[in-house]
Amino acid sequence: MTPTLVLNVVGLTPALLGAAPNLQALAKQGAMRPLQTVLPAVTTTVQSTMLTGALPREHGIVANGWYFRDLSEVWLWRQSNRLVSGEKVWEAAKRRDPAFTCAQLFWWYNMYSSADVSITPRPMYTADGRKLPDVYTNPAALRDELQQRLGQFPLFKFWGPGANIESSRWIAHSALHVLEHQRPTLTMVYLPHLDYDLQRFGPNHPAIPAQVAEVDALCGLLIEKARRAGAHVVVLSEYGITEVSRPVHINRALRQAGWLKVRVEQAREQLDAGASDAFAVADHQLAHVYVARPELIPEVAACLRKLPGVEQVLDENGKRAAGLDHPRSGELVAVSAADSWFTYYHFLDDAHAPDFARTVDIHRKPGYDPVELLIDPRIALPKLAVATRLARKILGMRYLMDVISLDATIIKGSHGRPTDRPEDGPLFITSAPELLSEGAVPATAVKQLLLDHIFADAAGMRRAA
Numbered sequence: 001m002t003p004t005l006v007l008n009v010v011g012l013t014p015a016l017l018g019a020a021p022n023l024q025a026l027a028k029q030g031a032m033r034p035l036q037t038v039l040p041a042v043t044t045t046v047q048s049t050m051l052t053g054a055l056p057r058e059h060g061i062v063a064n065g066w067y068f069r070d071l072s073e074v075w076l077w078r079q080s081n082r083l084v085s086g087e088k089v090w091e092a093a094k095r096r097d098p099a100f101t102c103a104q105l106f107w108w109y110n111m112y113s114s115a116d117v118s119i120t121p122r123p124m125y126t127a128d129g130r131k132l133p134d135v136y137t138n139p140a141a142l143r144d145e146l147q148q149r150l151g152q153f154p155l156f157k158f159w160g161p162g163a164n165i166e167s168s169r170w171i172a173h174s175a176l177h178v179l180e181h182q183r184p185t186l187t188m189v190y191l192p193h194l195d196y197d198l199q200r201f202g203p204n205h206p207a208i209p210a211q212v213a214e215v216d217a218l219c220g221l222l223i224e225k226a227r228r229a230g231a232h233v234v235v236l237s238e239y240g241i242t243e244v245s246r247p248v249h250i251n252r253a254l255r256q257a258g259w260l261k262v263r264v265e266q267a268r269e270q271l272d273a274g275a276s277d278a279f280a281v282a283d284h285q286l287a288h289v290y291v292a293r294p295e296l297i298p299e300v301a302a303c304l305r306k307l308p309g310v311e312q313v314l315d316e317n318g319k320r321a322a323g324l325d326h327p328r329s330g331e332l333v334a335v336s337a338a339d340s341w342f343t344y345y346h347f348l349d350d351a352h353a354p355d356f357a358r359t360v361d362i363h364r365k366p367g368y369d370p371v372e373l374l375i376d377p378r379i380a381l382p383k384l385a386v387a388t389r390l391a392r393k394i395l396g397m398r399y400l401m402d403v404i405s406l407d408a409t410i411i412k413g414s415h416g417r418p419t420d421r422p423e424d425g426p427l428f429i430t431s432a433p434e435l436l437s438e439g440a441v442p443a444t445a446v447k448q449l450l451l452d453h454i455f456a457d458a459a460g461m462r463r464a465a
Helices: 014-019 021-029 043-052 089-096 141-150 165-181 194-201 208-228 250-256 294-305 316-322 382-394 443-454 456-464
Strands: 004-009 031-036 065-068 073-076 102-105 117-121 135-138 186-191 232-236 246-248 262-265 268-271 278-283 286-291 310-314 332-336 340-342 427-430
Touching: 004 208, 004 443, 014 021, 014 031, 014 208, 021 208, 021 232, 021 427, 031 443, 043 443, 065 278, 065 286, 073 278, 089 102, 089 186, 089 443, 102 165, 117 141, 117 165, 135 141, 141 165, 165 186, 165 208, 186 208, 194 208, 208 232, 232 443, 250 278, 250 286, 250 294, 278 340, 286 294, 294 310, 294 332, 310 316, 316 332, 332 340, 427 443, 443 456
Parallel strands: 004 186, 004 232, 102 117, 102 186, 246 340
Antiparallel strands: 031 427, 065 073, 117 135, 232 427, 262 268, 278 286, 286 332, 310 332
């Protein structure tokens, strides 16, 4: 077996490689191909496809979250690996050679997986409402070992207005520690840094090259470590982030049509999914639309197709063609135009928005909210506003970190639909060009390609035969 390091550099595209000298050198010395992603091109769906070699209809991860019909609740960003059906790449490798080991570092659905080593964000939620930074690891002792060595995991630099290179730096150094001490056969590392400013400002903003260079420097450390160990190196990404200028308030349209219902709590409107005839779980440029009564489906589809910013509305045949015909999917799936993305907003008046709408709260919002990456630009002294709220927390007072805007137009980059140009989409780079065929790499082919890298000699013999 050949040790293999896989770096998942989120948002990396061929168009951005010019600002990444380490990754560009790897591509020139090895090989690079466009990666043909799946619909939706979002984190958990693409990762599950790459790791199982299956489409969403088979592995079941139809988006970053969905409507759990039996609970009548929308849940996003769950963490159990048992939600993902199908044989994972590390299971296939271990079946082939029991001596194989795998470290899965910060890829999603990383709790209770069958990987030998895993690390994933896992905050502590205390009874008084606090959220404390922490990680979950397997083996369990690795958690204290890493935090004693690297400090507390910077959770609030991993997502939210403070998200920056610090979280990717912590992840990279945790990977260096695992490579040194656990020496896995396959090491998979998730580096999220580019996700932040690409969504905040869009890929053409002048700040982006510096952000690419920052994550490239971390990749350089990991690539050098892998090379010294005689390992193959694979760098890939899940999607490309492209410029957007139009948020599509899909749930407001469904509410105005009379299908979406809300429940009023202390003058604030909560989505009442179980009582609604139709509502959407928005996830970047895709939205699963759940329709309670079959006879309403054509009418709801017609309504959505008229909505500015909606490019496609997939019915059963459309879902089947996209590989999204799974029971977790909505009865309809809406795909936005290239310059657009979907908000979760179900409230018509910001004064009636739920209290969590102005906070970073990925588990309570019934849809993805990229606006959490920015402090409300209307706050004159944002650092003072945050410090004041934190002071209340330290003093044991009730507080609400309500610093997030409800103006969705401030988001300038999004993803979810396959990009129109390959240079704006995801990529696959390898240090072993002999293992890579010509043409784009389908996301469903990544699992087998990783196995080929691990069992390189056998792969070469098979091709020669």
